[in-house]
Amino acid sequence: MIMASLTEMQYTVGDRARASNANPIHAAAICRLIGYWADQGLTIRRDLRSVVTSIDDFTVAVHRQRVVGCGAVCAVGDGLGEIRSIAVDPGAGKVRAGHAVMDALLGKAQVRGLEQVLLLTKTPGFFARYGFEAVGAEALPGAYAEMIASEPGRTLDGKVAMRRVVVGVPVSV
Numbered sequence: 353m354i355m356a357s358l359t360e361m362q363y364t365v366g367d368r369a370r371a372s373n374a375n376p377i378h379a380a381a382i383c384r385l386i387g388y389w390a391d392q393g394l395t396i397r398r399d400l401r402s403v404v405t406s407i408d409d410f411t412v413a414v415h416r417q418r419v420v421g422c423g424a425v426c427a428v429g430d431g432l433g434e435i436r437s438i439a440v441d442p443g444a445g446k447v448r449a450g451h452a453v454m455d456a457l458l459g460k461a462q463v464r465g466l467e468q469v470l471l472l473t474k475t476p477g478f479f480a481r482y483g484f485e486a487v488g489a490e491a492l493p494g495a496y497a498e499m500i501a502s503e504p505g506r507t508l509d510g511k512v513a514m515r516r517v518v519v520g521v522p523v524s525v
């Protein structure tokens with residue numbers, strides 16, 4: 353009985369997606385993942401060029417040598433960052449790819465010295481699990497609102513703006 357439980361536990365732990373910093377060879381897979389969810393209206397499409405030029409911002413979740421998740425954190429202003437382009441392969445199975453991506457991105461935000469991160473989403477329940485709280489559009493820093501307005505196709509419409517303090521907050525949840 354004990355042996356069976358141990359085996360099950362090792363399988364579960366070993367069968368999780370692992371996060372790593374993205375590099376240009378991941379760019380096409382990242383575009384595909386984001387594109388899949390953009391078709392459902394949940395992410396903003398990114399082209400290959402925009403992903404390659406911002407590849408240092410990206411984290412990928414890999415499972416059995418396959419990219420099954422991605423996300424990015426970028427600086428918006430002094431101490432302020434944005435988490436965006438979170439996308440997990442719906443066929444990845446229960447490998448906690450979203451968790452791996454969020455954990456790694458919050459770590460990356462800390463390493464970069466960001467004090468708070470913002471995001472816009474139609475899936476606030478997921479981000480609430482990672483300590484994000486909804487904020488009214490009027491409370492968004494001007495630099496962030498301007499950045500959103502300057503990007504073609506980006507809008508606050510139908511989305512929840514969320515914020516999380518980074519500095520001094522444990523990364524793993």
Ligand SMILES: CC(C)(COP(=O)(O)OP(=O)(O)OC[C@H]1O[C@@H](n2cnc3c(N)ncnc32)[C@H](O)[C@@H]1OP(=O)(O)O)[C@@H](O)C(=O)NCCC(=O)NCCS
Pocket residue numbers: 389394395436437438439440441446447448449450451452471472473474475476477478479481
């Ligand atoms: C939301 C998304 C990233 C979750 O990825 P995932 O790999 O299924 O997430 P995980 O399995 O790692 O789940 C981590 C935790 O979040 C929870 N969770 C997953 N999806 C959730 C959702 N939509 N709402 C609330 N909680 C959610 C899980 O139950 C799990 O909780 P636990 O730690 O208590 O077990 C994925 O479904 C996705 O890519 N959705 C479409 C794109 C999208 O909405 N991106 C955000 C745009 S900003």
